Structures are given as C-alpha cells and as structure tokens.
Amino acid sequence: xxxxxxxxxxxxxxxxxxxxxxxxxxxxxxxxxxxxxxxxxxxxxxxxxxxxxxxxxxxxxxxxxxxxxxxxxxxxxxxxxxxxxxxxxxxxxxxxxxxxxxxxxxxxxxxxxxxxxxxxxxxxxxxxxxxxxxxxxxxxxxxxxxxxxxxxxxxxxxxxxxxxxxxxxxxxxxxxxxxxxxxxxxxxxxxxxxxxxxxxxxxxxxxxxxxxxxxxxxxxxxxxxxxxxxxxxxxxxxxxxxxxxxxxxxxxxxxxxxxxxxxxxxxxxxxxxxxxxxxxxxxxxxxxxxxxxxxxxxxxxxxxxxxxxxxxxxxxxxxxxxxxxxxxx
Numbered sequence: 001x002x003x004x005x006x007x008x009x010x011x012x013x014x015x016x017x018x019x020x021x022x023x024x025x026x027x028x029x030x031x032x033x034x035x036x037x038x039x040x041x042x043x044x045x046x047x048x049x050x051x052x053x054x055x056x057x058x059x060x061x062x063x064x065x066x067x068x069x070x071x072x073x074x075x076x077x078x079x080x081x082x083x084x085x086x087x088x089x090x091x092x093x094x095x096x097x098x099x100x101x102x103x104x105x106x107x108x109x110x111x112x113x114x115x116x117x118x119x120x121x122x123x124x125x126x127x128x129x130x131x132x133x134x135x136x137x138x139x140x141x142x143x144x145x146x147x148x149x150x151x152x153x154x155x156x157x158x159x160x161x162x163x164x165x166x167x168x169x170x171x172x173x174x175x176x177x178x179x180x181x182x183x184x185x186x187x188x189x190x191x192x193x194x195x196x197x198x199x200x201x202x203x204x205x206x207x208x209x210x211x212x213x214x215x216x217x218x219x220x221x222x223x224x225x226x227x228x229x230x231x232x233x234x235x236x237x238x239x240x241x242x243x244x245x246x247x248x249x250x251x252x253x254x255x256x257x258x259x260x261x262x263x264x265x266x267x268x269x270x271x272x273x274x275x276x277x278x279x280x281x282x283x284x285x286x287x288x289x290x291x292x293x294x295x296x297x298x299x300x301x302x303x304x305x306x307x308x309x310x311x312x313x314x315x316x317x318x319x320x321x322x323x324x325x326x327x328x329x
Contacts, residue, residue: 006308044235081123113128177233231279233272
C-alpha cells in the first residue's frame, strides 16, 4: 500500500514540476496581452505655460495648457493585420488634443500605433502613421513590455518621427509601488508643423515653404514605470517649441510657440495607479506565484513519497527479536 501511494505522489510531483515552466514560458506569453479593444483617456496639464498667440505672433504667459490624450483599440484593423502578421496585434488610434486656457484648440495630432500584443514591439503595416504621415517606428511608445528590465530602451518620439534611447535611472517608490524611473532628452530638433493649426485658412503643409519659418522642439521626457506590467503610472515632460526665422516672424530670429512642464492630472494618476495595482497581481500569478508554488509543491510531494518508501523498507523491530524459549516444568 505504501509503495502504491508513493508512486502516486511521485507522479503528482513530476506533473507539478513540469507545469511550473509551462506556465511561465508557454502560458504567460499567450495569456498576458494588451486587449485589442482597449480604450484609455489621459489628461495632462502645464501650469503655468508660455503659449504663442497666433493672432499677434507674440508669446504670452497663460494659466494652463491642457493635453487630452486618447488611445482607442481598433479591433477590425487588428484582425486584418493579424491574418498576415502571424501573431496577436494591437492597433491603437491615438489623438493628442492640445487646448489653451480658453478651451480653444492649439493643435490636434492623430497617430496609429501598431504593436505586438505581448511584447509591445512595433509591427510594421500599412496605416502606421503620425499626423497622417507614414512612419516606421523602432522601439516602444506609450507602454513598456511586461517584466520591464533595468536597462535602457529605444523610445519613439512622435514629434521628431525618430527613435532614441530612453535611459533607466534607478528604482524608486511611487505611491506604494516599486517603479523604474526612465528619462529621455530630445535636443533641439526641426519638426513638422501640425496639420491642424489654430490659424483659419492656413495650410500647415505649405506654411514652411511659403514663409521660410521653421518649427523646432526639445523635451525632457520622464516616466515612472511599474515593471511587472510595464505600464507607466506617471509621466512628465519639460517641453519647449519655437518658430525660427522666415517672413512669418517679422524679422525676429525666433519666438516661443510653447513652453511648460507637462504633468498628468492628479486624478488620472490616482486611477492609473489603482488599475496597474490590480493588473500587477494577475501578471505575478502567471510569472511567479503559480510557477514557484507548483515547483515547491512538487518538491514537497517528492519528499513525502521518499519518506513513505523509506518507512516501508524499515525493518520491523518485533520481527527481528528471538523467539522466547518454552517454559520447562
């Protein structure tokens, strides 16, 4: 009986030990994915800020500039691209809508970002674009991969339409979470005008060619990333834009178009931290809790089986004792 019980325990131990790596290396990549139909909204503010008045072409101090950023999953496009990509793909149609203190539009920049649902690596397909211009992204944008590492990554800059390193700067505590802090600085770079401008009748695609006035931009980009989910729980930018030269400025060398320290609005930080905290447990279940739990359970069952086997083979002290001699009268 003990031998049969030991065999059952050994079989269970082998099963649990085999299940542990399967969960981590097979199930996790197939289960931990960004949903194709995800919708997300984020509000960022620069308070105070410097903003160009396009009526007078003078830079003015304003109380606040607001950036509303939406990410909407395009399920139909995801399914279309998946048929040829051979993997799960997410298509995000993004819109950054910038408005001044009076609520009037400063600019609106749409993007289409196509990426692998698990690794967050870009997937190059028709429609990948920024403000209507076709691009070919290298590196991540918006989100880091699951199980983010303590290293530099390549991050795509939508303004410059180029990719550059974003540097890991250390581990920090942020609202009860351990996060990795990343920084990227884009030096002064000539960038295109947004196609939608706050100037009636101005075609942004011909503005530079007609006036000779160019648009330049620099930023210091900062992210606090929860490493298990790869989700930024906070993001900030110290952002500057200038118009330089040409006839539009009336002989001036340059004028500030925008300057400000852009931060996530506190209520959106709170909701993001809450969401990421809940998702973190699910990822840890697949990558840590269950694999290590199954491995420990398998080791415990194997130890129990060996103990039962050893106990079954132990000699019986009563059987080894000499038989008593018969009584003599």
